[in-house]
Amino acid sequence: MTVATVPAALPIEVRGVSKSYGSLAALSEVTFDVAGGEFVSLLGPSGCGKSTLLRLIGGLEEPSGGAIAIGGEPVAEPHPQLGMAFQKDLLLPWRDVLSNVLLQADVRGIDRARLRERARALLAQVGLDGFERRRPGELSGGMRQRAAICRTLLHEPRLLLMDEPYAALDAMTRDQMALDLAAVTATRATTVVFVTHSIPEAVFLSDRVLVMSARPAEIVADVAVELPRPRDLHVRRDPAFTACVERITGVFERLGVLRDRRPTVPTAQEER
């Protein structure tokens, strides 16, 4: 409703959010803010509740305690400006690639004709031009995941929640996807929460990296990446980049998630 006409990017507030499934506590008292247009990564070991947190922000599940607000409004259902990417590509096998991208329009009741050209342009941008009429079964895993990203971006969402969408991809495709995503989010019209367990990927993409502990998950470090966005792949040799990676690695070592026989790296003096 009014949200669609307000151009300002959407901030996210997470306040003391807990989630448990029966006796299993997945999240405990998680609190953080994401500014409008900010790119924040949630980084943590597998099964630590990152995905759960993302679903709570997406309004797909309800928190057991605490509150979440998007653009100042409490979350009761998926935000109308939401674009969500999942670990699996979830392409529908009976639709061709273009129709799969246009599913976003179909479900939202947007006239397909209005978004067909944008869908084609998005597919071309990720190197899938010429594959519009192919069925998902004919595509490789990387191509399928790229098509899924196009579906996520079709309606120009101002809130992007991405749950390890690149986890199943090879390193090179992953780099390409990261570059594409960096380009798409460069205008800072979109607020992004990106779940990953790759430290360099989180640092490459984000303004801030929130490091989470194992279950029940808490936020144990909030690392700002002081590098201008969008970045190119060569930024990975920048001292500021490596310093961030080192610092986060240090956090995981202290958590016992990563164990190294040599002494801990000494760059992590500014831990919170």
Added chain:
Amino acid sequence: MNLTQSAGSLAPPGGRAAPRPRAALAARVAALPGLLPALTLVLVVAAWQAAVSLFDVADYLVPPPADVWRSLVDQHALLLEHGRTTLVETLWGFALSAAVGIPLAVAMKVWPLAGRALYPLLVSSQIVPKVAVAPLFVVWIGTGTTTSALIAFVMAFFPVVVNTSLGLDSVDRESLMLIRSMGGRRRHAFRYLLLPASLPHMWTGLKLAMAFAVVGAIVGEFVGSQSGLGYLLIVAQGNLDTALIFADLVVLTVGGLLLYYAVDLIGRRVVRWS
């Protein structure tokens, strides 16, 4: 660019060395659709003819294939007339099973409470031999085409419900979340996800339903009817016209197969992705 790399990876791996020509020809002939089953059938009929004349079996027990063929040709008008009755009953039973079974499966998915209340009853109702229920139908609605069609329906209905339900349950939680993340409600989930996803299972059910509908129609005609291939079987049995019984069975089998493959063919058109 990575596009061309990915596109290239779609191509099949390099061709293998071609097999020797004679072996290749034999393999090609053997691969002709329906050839091997047809050859088997010819052999079986030949063995049948040989056995009947060799052991001098009485015609009223096992007639030679030639007699069955003669019966098929001589009585074709009779067989076709009764065949039409059975066909109509079968198609009505099948259509009813789809018209009731599919909406019922959807309803049980929409209202899970109703599903939990009904489904176990439906499954246990399968233990009841439906042939044994046929006399009840005769008592209620009398003999005739309607009764046979209803028995066909009762037999065909169960696989439609069970398989459609299975299909509707085959959708994973994440796909449902995807629809919800797009602001979709339950009706969107049904339209864009559950119904298309259930089509392959639904068609498995419909194929079974067609096979069962034929059986149901025959059972109905056994119990009480004045026409149909099942009725003709009873008449031929009374006259010890074994050749006609066999001819009747041939018509039933061929007709049943044609109906089954008609459903299968339409299914392949509808479900093109699997």
